[in-house]
Amino acid sequence: MDVLTQNFSLYGRGLLGTVQLTVYASLLALALGVLMAAFRVAPVASLRAFGTAWVTVLRNTPLTLLFFAVMLGLPRFGLILPFTAFAVLALGCYTSAFICEAVRSGINTVPVGQGEAARSLGMTFEQTLGAVVLPQAFRAVIPPVGSTLIALAKNSAIAGSFSVTELLGTYKPLNEMGYSIIWSFVWIAVGYLLVTLTISAIFTVLEKRWGVPR
Amino acid sequence: MAVGEPLIELRNVNKYFGALHVLQDIDLTVGRGEVVVVIGPSGSGKSTLCRTINRLETIQSGSIVVDGRPLPEEGRDLARLRAEVGMVFQSFNLFAHRTVLDNLMLAQVKVRKRGKAEAQRRARELLDRVGLADQADKYPAQLSGGQQQRVAIARALAMDPKVMLFDEPTSALDPEMINEVLEVMRQLARDGMTMAVVTHEMGFARYAANRVIFMDDDRIVEDRSPEEFFKAPESARARDFLSKILKH
Numbered sequence: 001m002d003v004l005t006q007n008f009s010l011y012g013r014g015l016l017g018t019v020q021l022t023v024y025a026s027l028l029a030l031a032l033g034v035l036m037a038a039f040r041v042a043p044v045a046s047l048r049a050f051g052t053a054w055v056t057v058l059r060n061t062p063l064t065l066l067f068f069a070v071m072l073g074l075p076r077f078g079l080i081l082p083f084t085a086f087a088v089l090a091l092g093c094y095t096s097a098f099i100c101e102a103v104r105s106g107i108n109t110v111p112v113g114q115g116e117a118a119r120s121l122g123m124t125f126e127q128t129l130g131a132v133v134l135p136q137a138f139r140a141v142i143p144p145v146g147s148t149l150i151a152l153a154k155n156s157a158i159a160g161s162f163s164v165t166e167l168l169g170t171y172k173p174l175n176e177m178g179y180s181i182i183w184s185f186v187w188i189a190v191g192y193l194l195v196t197l198t199i200s201a202i203f204t205v206l207e208k209r210w211g212v213p214r
Numbered sequence: 215m216a217v218g219e220p221l222i223e224l225r226n227v228n229k230y231f232g233a234l235h236v237l238q239d240i241d242l243t244v245g246r247g248e249v250v251v252v253i254g255p256s257g258s259g260k261s262t263l264c265r266t267i268n269r270l271e272t273i274q275s276g277s278i279v280v281d282g283r284p285l286p287e288e289g290r291d292l293a294r295l296r297a298e299v300g301m302v303f304q305s306f307n308l309f310a311h312r313t314v315l316d317n318l319m320l321a322q323v324k325v326r327k328r329g330k331a332e333a334q335r336r337a338r339e340l341l342d343r344v345g346l347a348d349q350a351d352k353y354p355a356q357l358s359g360g361q362q363q364r365v366a367i368a369r370a371l372a373m374d375p376k377v378m379l380f381d382e383p384t385s386a387l388d389p390e391m392i393n394e395v396l397e398v399m400r401q402l403a404r405d406g407m408t409m410a411v412v413t414h415e416m417g418f419a420r421y422a423a424n425r426v427i428f429m430d431d432d433r434i435v436e437d438r439s440p441e442e443f444f445k446a447p448e449s450a451r452a453r454d455f456l457s458k459i460l461k462h
Binding site: 111113114116118119120121122124127131132135136139 | 294295296297301307308320366369370
């Protein structure tokens with residue numbers, strides 16, 4: 001217990017770092033994921049190809065490798081950002097591939113006739129997707145998107161190895177100060193639980209409110 | 215009813231599903247104000263024909279002209295044309311996540327760019343016309359099949375289309391609900407709407423149509439007035455078809 005009370009601000013900064021990474025990367029992943037899902041069902045072949053390539057590359061790259069690519073690669077092209085921003089970029093892009101596939105499977109649960117009816121009324125592809133298909137797909141994708149964002153929260157631990165302040169990284173200074181490694185990690189685990197259970201709770205509420213009624 | 219100049223013209227239309235030749239050399243003209251009913255056995259290509267007219271199905275060769283303009287490729291021009299061509303589906307396809315009123319307003323606002331108030335006024339007017347004014351705030355799943363189909367017709371009419379396509383509008387309905395939908399369609403026909411109707415309802419074909427198209431094996435076999443067609447079909451295939459469905 002002493003570990004926590006005596007190092008509350010250290011844990012607090014770590015938790016805040018993890019929450020920031022999770023929130024910003026989630027927003028990026030959701031935006032990119034929905035956009036890529038739209039690309040993958042678009043009537044334009046080049047957009048479909050781009051979406052497929054995006055998913056294939058990002059989903060099949062180990063996240064650590066992606067972090068290296070972003071942190072070491074982008075500065076070579078003159079893009080220099082704070083480490084946290086790079087971490088958000090890597091996490092967000094990586095997770096967007098999984099969000100894209102969840103949204104796409106949601107789109108596939110919407111009967112074809114819904115889209116046909118919208119198009120037969122003169123709605124464009126964007127209007128059909130935005131006003132008719134996605135709102136109905138949204139209900140079906142709440143559970144898998146929740147799981148994906150929980151995975152994102154835990155994946156954010158990798159950022160600690162790249163000089164970003166986050167929760168897992170707090171074990172290093174604690175260890176150096178001679179605290180019990182076990183108790184250090186117990187409180188780190190509790191911190192992650194706080195984040196992931198909050199995400200779970202948010203998605204449970206969303207599902208109650210918007211989920212597919214049975 | 216005077217039948218005007220051609221509104222829909224199909225010339226030499228061919229369509230394949232892979233190796234399957236599902237529309238063969240189709241020539242068909244629908245004049246302004248005309249009611250054309252397409253009948254024929256299942257799998258004869260009637261629904262596919264209907265769906266090519268607003269390009270829900272693409273064709274491999276031939277030409278389709280709607281209101282003097284060739285059917286555009288995918289894109290905004292096609293969307294604009296579809297707004298002029300109302301379509302009613304066998305499975306209703308009402309937007310499941312929207313109320314009845316919203317179903318009628320959505321495309322008016324998004325496509326016709328009408329204001330909310332005007333769209334709602336038009337929607338209520340049409341719901342009243344199909345006898346469903348009191349159902350405006352319900353969701354589609356809360357309505358019977360016949361009611362859903364009448365809402366679907368009203369939704370298409372809300373765009374003020376030049377022509378209405380009906381793709382087996384009563385085939386998914388319980389027998390006792392068929393008539394309420396046909397009555398709405400008969401009223402539309404009397405009001406002078408141009409209609410292309412794929413159906414198995416011979417009563418509607420006989421009394422509401424200006425022309426009957428009989429399709430079999432992916433081609434048009436007969437194209438005549440309903441009196442002539444039902445009294446003395448020319449082809450053996452049509453005689454056989456009629457004898458099977460009119461006996462009972």
